Amino acid sequence: MKKHLPDWPKTLKRTKPRLKIFAVLEEATEPLSAARIAELTKSPDKKSWYSTVYRVLNTFLEHDLVIKTSVSGSEAQLFEINRKDHHQHYARCEICDQITPIDICPIEEITDSLDGFRVMSHRLELSGVCRHCDEVAKQA
Amino acid sequence: MKKHLPDWPKTLKRTKPRLKIFAVLEEATEPLSAARIAELTKSPDKKSWYSTVYRVLNTFLEHDLVIKTSVSGSEAQLFEINRKDHHQHYARCEICDQITPIDICPIEEITDSLDGFRVMSHRLELSGVCRHCDEVAKQA
DNA sequence: TTCTATGCAAATATTTTGCAACTCT
């Protein structure tokens, strides 16, 4: 599946922290917390970074480069690249809390059935039991 | 339209704070932050309350009475009643707030693609512009 | 050069925890 990345706005300076954070988000396979991003972007010597991470993320949000995601039942705020063509959806395991990306998005099909309603954004949340925990449960 | 509220688990004590918080969530038309809930539930004299609010919300989460939501706009974590098993989904118009029922539910199809993940609950939210507002907008 | 973003530290805001007193069942 081809993922479409958002364009970098021409008015946005390409600073080192921004590019680094963008790269980290781009490679991520799941939404990241600010803390995780800070960790993934900091060099061995530097320490704090948090203010920059938050400022960059907020800037990205304003420019629609990223979106805040809600995975119900989780910790702090999570961020992910805003892949315009369709937002990624996730299924969360109620037992191990692991997040599984959902690769198919039903939005087209649904849109067709809506008779004139123009969908601007959508969100799908699944919650249940992942294959692994299910098997463990069966054995017990 | 009949809204189905989650059942109160028999093992959950019906304490005053819990019942109050549940009532507030039940009446809410949008997800609420912990701070907002604290405000809506506190009596004129009492002040802090936060620890109780968070503890109750976490208890509710464990019992699947509520779900956490976060909105791209910003802010902290938001909570709302988990109106389960209700297979009907809706699309909300961003302009007139009117709700359009979605007649098809894609959950089967998605479940099939998940390879072993057992879906216990799901939520689908659409937001956009309804046919009527879209036509009005075109004329302007 | 000029203007904005960064790094750092310090301020806020949010969420969690320990513990004695209190309430449901």
Place this chain on the structure above:
DNA sequence: AGAGTTGCAAAATATTTGCATAGAA
């Protein structure tokens, strides 16, 4: 009575802000 909850205060986290300096255009 007994188990589990609340209220309060204080701790731990998470997020934001002020300001001097560094960096991009």
